[in-house]
Amino acid sequence: MAELIPYPMSRLTSRMLRELELKDAVFDLPRRAFYAGDARKDLSVHFHGATAASALGPAAGPHTQMAQNIVLAWLGGARVFELKTVQILDRLKIPRPCIDMRNVGYNVEWSQELRTEESLEEYVKASMLIEILQASGKIPSESGFGPHVFDMSVGYDLQGVRGDKVRAFIAGMKDARAVVERLRPQIPAAYKQYRDLNFRTALSNSVTLSTFHGCPPHEIEGIASFVMEELGLDCIVKLNPTLLGPEEVRGLLWDTLGFTDIRVPDDAFAKDANWEQVSAFVTRLDAKAHSLGRGFGVKFTNTLVVENRGGFLPASEKTMYLSGAPLHVLAMSLVRRFRQHFGAHIPVSFAGGIDKRNFPDAVSLGLVPVTVCSDLLTPGGYGRLRGYAEELVKRMDAVGASDIPEFILKARGYAGENIEEAMLFNTESYVQAATVDPRYAKAKNASLPKKVGSQLVLFDCLTCDKCVPVCPNDANFTYTVPASEIPIVKLRRDAAGWHSRTEGTLSLEKKHQIANFADFCNECGNCDVFCPEDGGPYVVKPRFFGSRAAWAQTPHQDGFFLERAGDVETVHGRFSGREYAVSVSQGMADYSGAGFRVRFQEDDPLATIAGEAAGDVDLTYFHIMNLMRRAFYAAGTVNYVNTEN
Ligand code: SF4
Numbered sequence: 001m002a003e004l005i006p007y008p009m010s011r012l013t014s015r016m017l018r019e020l021e022l023k024d025a026v027f028d029l030p031r032r033a034f035y036a037g038d039a040r041k042d043l044s045v046h047f048h049g050a051t052a053a054s055a056l057g058p059a060a061g062p063h064t065q066m067a068q069n070i071v072l073a074w075l076g077g078a079r080v081f082e083l084k085t086v087q088i089l090d091r092l093k094i095p096r097p098c099i100d101m102r103n104v105g106y107n108v109e110w111s112q113e114l115r116t117e118e119s120l121e122e123y124v125k126a127s128m129l130i131e132i133l134q135a136s137g138k139i140p141s142e143s144g145f146g147p148h149v150f151d152m153s154v155g156y157d158l159q160g161v162r163g164d165k166v167r168a169f170i171a172g173m174k175d176a177r178a179v180v181e182r183l184r185p186q187i188p189a190a191y192k193q194y195r196d197l198n199f200r201t202a203l204s205n206s207v208t209l210s211t212f213h214g215c216p217p218h219e220i221e222g223i224a225s226f227v228m229e230e231l232g233l234d235c236i237v238k239l240n241p242t243l244l245g246p247e248e249v250r251g252l253l254w255d256t257l258g259f260t261d262i263r264v265p266d267d268a269f270a271k272d273a274n275w276e277q278v279s280a281f282v283t284r285l286d287a288k289a290h291s292l293g294r295g296f297g298v299k300f301t302n303t304l305v306v307e308n309r310g311g312f313l314p315a316s317e318k319t320m321y322l323s324g325a326p327l328h329v330l331a332m333s334l335v336r337r338f339r340q341h342f343g344a345h346i347p348v349s350f351a352g353g354i355d356k357r358n359f360p361d362a363v364s365l366g367l368v369p370v371t372v373c374s375d376l377l378t379p380g381g382y383g384r385l386r387g388y389a390e391e392l393v394k395r396m397d398a399v400g401a402s403d404i405p406e407f408i409l410k411a412r413g414y415a416g417e418n419i420e421e422a423m424l425f426n427t428e429s430y431v432q433a434a435t436v437d438p439r440y441a442k443a444k445n446a447s448l449p450k451k452v453g454s455q456l457v458l459f460d461c462l463t464c465d466k467c468v469p470v471c472p473n474d475a476n477f478t479y480t481v482p483a484s485e486i487p488i489v490k491l492r493r494d495a496a497g498w499h500s501r502t503e504g505t506l507s508l509e510k511k512h513q514i515a516n517f518a519d520f521c522n523e524c525g526n527c528d529v530f531c532p533e534d535g536g537p538y539v540v541k542p543r544f545f546g547s548r549a550a551w552a553q554t555p556h557q558d559g560f561f562l563e564r565a566g567d568v569e570t571v572h573g574r575f576s577g578r579e580y581a582v583s584v585s586q587g588m589a590d591y592s593g594a595g596f597r598v599r600f601q602e603d604d605p606l607a608t609i610a611g612e613a614a615g616d617v618d619l620t621y622f623h624i625m626n627l628m629r630r631a632f633y634a635a636g637t638v639n640y641v642n643t644e645n
């Protein structure tokens, strides 16, 4: 399994600021996708008493695991970050591929992949990088579109949450001084003015509790109580869509929405907490929160457990987790059921098929935060976020609202002044409309991304660039090479000297090429889903490692590692499992592989070659690696491969 390897603070800072200077982009997101607020509107909301400049944020998942992901979401206008769930079992093997976003949205990607201490460091790095961007003055925002909130997500059972690992993580998030001080000197000398920033150290004071599908109600209540009482945190309990009960879930899925092929196993309902149990513990936890002076709320919803009926995700997984359009209707139905019972005084956080069209609706219900995942895994990626805020502003304009409370009052025709009444009114009105809206039904969610039938190869492709933004980790990227004809030349030495034979050419027709940064690729498979060609960009396109150690640790994978020392630039490459190295300095190249070590002038190997070779020396690999060396170390290029400390 591919392991995620976080990028050091020093290189992240360099990459981010250099890219901003050279390309007016950050982590491949161009400035036109940044969202900086609207001078005429106050989009801010309150979350556990804190102010966030927007209700929008990435849900705990692939978009909130690595530091660069969180920065990307912030640039797109997200202001509440539900950080990827941290749990005691942080060495699990997740099956791959793990995300299937072809239409509805399924995954088997339920657990963190980083160690808990790495997660802490990633979240601290993200917070510091955001502050560096703010301090740089290069990402101006409207006044008021500033504050953001980090919300921790922890799981999955009481024993785990009580354990030292999770407690150390939470303590580190509440007081991140030690990590900040460790990272501060890693900010490169070129940007040393940021070393003295008064970085935020109290990163989070709240938790969204993620429990196992099937977690018993007393366990959920026990964890929430522990979190509020002993850890002193505000708490949101994320609930499962099975709470609607089998009749309503299946009625909505099959009869109303037409997803007759989706099967929810009976035991998913039998194991999960039912309505009576949940309403009882919510009442008790709400009272407890009040007595402790803590914030408490619920989240609708977790994903829905369904049978894995084959297709994209590994057959080893008997069940998978549904998200996307049908989950929107299920989750909204639960919001309605909950509010019919409890009214609107208990805060409700939301996740389930959110996109730019329904984000304003969710905001009009007073849901905070409104979190998104599936939609960001489709083409455009983080670049889609800006449209959410713009759509909200448009809808606010349409009803003459200048802030969110006014929008809640005016959004759906409520005729009164009471916000909680308006939230209840909007909930009834919206859930009725969404339930029969064809956009959530199967007919509108059945088509597959187009495949053209061609097979990806190492170089050249349709160059649609979809694989870059659909990667939540920013692992795919583009680079530029001159269109070239690489001769496939083999050299052999005998007593008379060196002889060459040419066996064709390798053509690179496109200047614009795709590569994969292996350290950030967990082989989730999402870029394969949206690539029009077959084979998977993350499998076929050149894979670059961030360190020699990472390259050496994965001998089963072909790929490259580049390094520079003084004026010597070296490329290590692995082709079909065989390793080669090219080092170039002042026009002279040292080229080695199994059974040979030669030296020649970079631009004229045939005439200048000298050295030892037991058999053929295939110059094709030299040419490919040298082409990459020139491309990656060319002045003005910026990517994860060429960013140094
Ligand atoms: S490169 Fe592709 S497979 Fe790898 S993490 Fe990104 S989307 Fe997933």
Ligand code: SF4
Pocket: 456, 461, 462, 463, 464, 465, 466, 467, 468, 514, 530, 531, 532, 533, 537, 541
């Ligand atoms: S690898 Fe696939 S998705 Fe990426 S640019 Fe090429 S054709 Fe498009």
